[in-house]
Amino acid sequence: MPILQLSKELENKIREFPEVDWSKVAEEAIKAKAFELRLSRSKELQKALLEALASKSKLTEKDALELGKKVSNGISKELEEKGIA
Amino acid sequence: MRLIIDANRVFSVIIGKKLSSAAMGIFFSDATDFFTPFRMLAELENNREEIRFKSGFSHEDFDNFISIMKLRIKFMPLEDFMDKISDAKEISPHSKDIEYFALALKSNCAIWSDEKAFKMQSKVKVLTTSELINELGLK
Numbered sequence A: 001m002p003i004l005q006l007s008k009e010l011e012n013k014i015r016e017f018p019e020v021d022w023s024k025v026a027e028e029a030i031k032a033k034a035f036e037l038r039l040s041r042s043k044e045l046q047k048a049l050l051e052a053l054a055s056k057s058k059l060t061e062k063d064a065l066e067l068g069k070k071v072s073n074g075i076s077k078e079l080e081e082k083g084i085a
Numbered sequence B: 001m002r003l004i005i006d007a008n009r010v011f012s013v014i015i016g017k018k019l020s021s022a023a024m025g026i027f028f029s030d031a032t033d034f035f036t037p038f039r040m041l042a043e044l045e046n047n048r049e050e051i052r053f054k055s056g057f058s059h060e061d062f063d064n065f066i067s068i069m070k071l072r073i074k075f076m077p078l079e080d081f082m083d084k085i086s087d088a089k090e091i092s093p094h095s096k097d098i099e100y101f102a103l104a105l106k107s108n109c110a111i112w113s114d115e116k117a118f119k120m121q122s123k124v125k126v127l128t129t130s131e132l133i134n135e136l137g138l139k
Helices: A008-015 A022-041 A043-056 A061-081 B007-012 B017-027 B039-046 B048-055 B059-072 B082-091 B095-107 B129-135
Strands: B002-005 B033-037 B073-076 B110-112
Touching (some): A043 B059, A061 B007, B007 B039, B059 B073, B082 B095
């Protein structure tokens, strides 16, 4: 099992909060990173995850259109902010 | 095939399972590469709570949705297609869609959109979901 090497600075920061279970924090962060890496390598996993999200989603076609309009309006604000539109 | 994806199509992949299956097929086709304005990422985040409320997503679900979008879509900064904004203003049916058209002009590729108004111009090819399904042989 790999042993984590921490800098002195990080060790000092960790000691400031002895009430925190840092092993658990590290384990969760490693799990999340490992999942992210697996996801980036596998299109099948990306598809399975998105299908799982879609199957639990309550989003309707009307919602999707409203949200799409809202997001597109937000994108176009970038032009206004830069004085282009 | 390089395609610009608009916000409506992004959300179409997470509509109820039956409705989203066609969009899902296109979204994960080996023959497609997607591009959209970089600002879309910020706008998805700005609307996080409303998206979560309407979809019923937890924060983790929303984060996973964004992670997949980041893996499947290349988010292009405005600076990369700024020189096409002026031309895009001439053809975009609504001001909210100028960046999609500018990016399509710059990248010389089609837009995936089901908005009928997008087809009321001839400079940028616009492909609907059903046209793409046929073109990609996904039927």
